[in-house]
Amino acid sequence: MNFETLKKKDKKYLLNNYAKFDVAIVKGQGATLYDYDGKEYIDFGSGIGVNSFGANDLVWKKAIISQIKKIQHTCNLYYNEPQVKLASLLSKKTGCKKVFFCNSGAEANEGAIKCARKYSFDKYGENRYEIITLKNSFHGRTMATLSATGQEEMHKYFSPFSEGFVYVKANDIENFYKSVTKKTCAVMLEIIQGESGVINLDEEYITKVAEYCKLKDILLIIDEVQTGNGRTGKLYSYMNYNLSPDIVTTAKGLAGGMPIGAVLFFKKTENTLSTGTHGSTFGGNPVCAAAAYSVLKRLDDFFLEEVKQKSDYIKNALLSMKKVKSVTGMGLMLGIETDLDAKEAAKSLIGKGLLVLTAKNKIRLLPPLNITKEEIDIGLSKLKEVLD
Numbered sequence: 232m233n234f235e236t237l238k239k240k241d242k243k244y245l246l247n248n249y250a251k252f253d254v255a256i257v258k259g260q261g262a263t264l265y266d267y268d269g270k271e272y273i274d275f276g277s278g279i280g281v282n283s284f285g286a287n288d289l290v291w292k293k294a295i296i297s298q299i300k301k302i303q304h305t306c307n308l309y310y311n312e313p314q315v316k317l318a319s320l321l322s323k324k325t326g327c328k329k330v331f332f333c334n335s336g337a338e339a340n341e342g343a344i345k346c347a348r349k350y351s352f353d354k355y356g357e358n359r360y361e362i363i364t365l366k367n368s369f370h371g372r373t374m375a376t377l378s379a380t381g382q383e384e385m386h387k388y389f390s391p392f393s394e395g396f397v398y399v400k401a402n403d404i405e406n407f408y409k410s411v412t413k414k415t416c417a418v419m420l421e422i423i424q425g426e427s428g429v430i431n432l433d434e435e436y437i438t439k440v441a442e443y444c445k446l447k448d449i450l451l452i453i454d455e456v457q458t459g460n461g462r463t464g465k466l467y468s469y470m471n472y473n474l475s476p477d478i479v480t481t482a483k484g485l486a487g488g489m490p491i492g493a494v495l496f497f498k499k500t501e502n503t504l505s506t507g508t509h510g511s512t513f514g515g516n517p518v519c520a521a522a523a524y525s526v527l528k529r530l531d532d533f534f535l536e537e538v539k540q541k542s543d544y545i546k547n548a549l550l551s552m553k554k555v556k557s558v559t560g561m562g563l564m565l566g567i568e569t570d571l572d573a574k575e576a577a578k579s580l581i582g583k584g585l586l587v588l589t590a591k592n593k594i595r596l597l598p599p600l601n602i603t604k605e606e607i608d609i610g611l612s613k614l615k616e617v618l619d
């Protein structure tokens with residue numbers, strides 16, 4: 232099939248729910264990718280923060296192939312070694328007590344929401360179910376996570392939405408204190424709001440929210456779906472601050488391109504979702520779990536330090552470009568503020584062979600974590616053509 236036929240058939244047979252860029256990637260190596268015509272791209276998007284080690288990574292491939300040669304799926308009523316290895320590594324690296332595996336970010340957040348509600352039900356009875364989230368947040372596309380998402384424009388068409396979510400203004404601690412009621416059971420937030428424009432929360436704000444939660448036995452849920460798994464230069468973005476969350480959710484980059492989501496439960500919540508209260512048929516699939524284990528094992532301090540160095544290097548280069556007004560984010564999750572229309576700039580960059588993303592009015596960069604200095608330099612030279 233050539234590219235033109237592909238596009239035609241895509242429009243005809245696939246749901247037209249995505250605003251697609253004019254590109255189809257067929258293969259690659261690391262952060263260097265190729266389309267149908269053999270045109271080369273530098274990847275500053277990693278499939279929206281998914282391909283943590285880029286394309287065709289040897290270690291990652293080996294982990295998948297060796298598991299797939301044994302068995303592809305068993306079921307969650309049987310014991311499963313790849314899951315156990317992954318969960319114990321997550322526990323060792325974060326201090327979490329228990330892990331639940333699922334298939335996506337939204338599904339991980341669903342698990343966290345259920346856990347928070349049940350924790351409160353078990354301890355305080357009915358009517359303590361409200362979850363505070365932030366305006367401008369993004370937590371997923373399912374009904375409950377869409378309800379949790381604090382963006383009015385996303386609360387159209389699909390009423391009735393799930394009850395029990397309260398939205399507060401990010402970085403406004405008084406607004407947060409005022410919004411806590413007897414009904415509040417949890418707070419859910421992203422340390423850096425990804426989809427909404429790569430917006431960092433203030434450290435002081437997060438710390439105060441966390442302290443207040445502890446005081447009131449309100450669970451702190453951190454959505455690390457995008458910020459997790461080394462993305463910000465720490466294993467999880469909350470580790471950039473002195474925080475101890477009760478629940479952490481993650482997905483995107485965890486298995487380097489295989490579908491998996493995880494909910495990490497810390498001390499308060501380790502026994503809340505008891506036998507029969509939650510599940511997922513595909514959750515923690517052995518192939519995905521083996522891939523995730525291979526990714527997680529490599530995210531050590533040395534590697535994460537390199538992520539930070541690459542981040543500083545890219546940020547400094549961007550800030551020297553004339554049309555760059557500011558750079559937000561952390562690690563290899565960066566947002567570029569510019570007067571240009573972000574979507575148009577992204578299209579033009581893709582035309583020049585650089586895959587970037589957008590988030591609201593920003594150009595968003597999420598390169599593979601193992602991107603090389605050479606690949607970064609090629610990418611930056613293309614950004615310079617548009618932003619300088």
Ligand SMILES: *Cc1c(COP(=O)(O)O)cnc(C)c1O
Pocket residue numbers: 334335336337338340369370371372421425426454455456457458482483
């Ligand atoms: C992408 C994302 C989600 C949703 O993840 P899916 O795998 O698409 O369901 C949830 N929260 C955040 C912060 C995300 O970036």
